[in-house]
Amino acid sequence: MRARIRAGDPDAFSRLFDDHARSVYNHAFRLTGDWSAAEDVVSLTFLEAWRLRGRVDADGGSLRPWLLGVATNVARNVNRAARRHADALARLPPGEAVPDIAEEIAGRVDDDELLVSVRAALAALRRPEREVLALCVWAGLGYAEAAEALGVPVGTIRSRLSRARKRLRRLATDTATSTSTSTSVVAAAGETREPRARSRQVNGDRDTAVRLVREKHR
Known part of the structure; x- marks a missing residue:
């Protein structure tokens, strides 16, 4: 499969x-x-x-870690572009008021509040810590796979993940305003052991942090 990807085989892609x-x-x-x-x-x-296919190593296992590494770099660029767009909009004169449609989306309020609270907690982390958390806890990569995805040593993955977990737990203790919010933030930190490679989801996260993904609604 790796050889076919390197050769640009359309069926392989x-x-x-x-x-x-x-x-x-x-x-x-x-x-x-x-x-x-x-x-x-x-x-x-x-x-x-496709552009970077020639950089795929000839030997190795699943290409998922490599793809998630590419996705991480792309997401950085997308987030930067979104921030620039938001800054540009903020400099524009205020527009006319729009009708309040709160009643139409009342059924989504609880999920939206949970999403906002967890994302606010994650925003308190440094970008490298957020990326490692996403790869190891939510995407289920092992330390070695996450290191491959980000192009950093395994020791760097361990230290970043440890810092991310500690900061999230401290934030949950210091600033959580409700039991559900606190639980969600703590769950976002994941388990203390190393995640198993190739696991798609950390046990126990379905009703908390991984609700962000909302896979069942897609």
């Missing part, structure tokens, strides 16, 4: 997309917090993967 597009999409949403942006990241990730 079609299979690569079928096998890993959902995983890339979920990872992209965890890094961007926006469904539309996540879709853009998926498209750009596979375009970038």
Whole structure:
């Protein structure tokens, strides 16, 4: 498979997309917090993967860690572009008021508040810590696979993940305003042991942090 990808085999890339597009999409949403942006990241990730196909090592296992590494870099660029766009909009004169549609979306309030609270907690982390958390806890990569994805030593992955977990737990203790929020933030930190390679989800996170992905609604 790696040899076919390196050679630019269209059928191999079609299979690569079928096998890993959902995983890339979920990872992209965890890094961007926006469904539309996540879709853009998926498209750009596979375009970038095609461009970088010659860099794929001839030997190795699944290409999922490599793809998630490409997606992480793409998400960084998408987030930077979104911030520049938001800054540009903020400089524009205020527009006319729009009607309040709160009643139409009342059923989504609880989920939206949970999403906001968890994303606010994650925003308190440094970008490298957020990326490692997304790869190891939510995407289920092992330390070695996450190191491959980000192009850093395994020891760097361990230290970043440890710092991320400690900061999230401290934030949950110091600033959580409700039991559900506190639980969600703590769950976002994941388990204390090393995540198993190739695991798609950390045990116990379905009703908390991984609700961000909302896979069952897609």
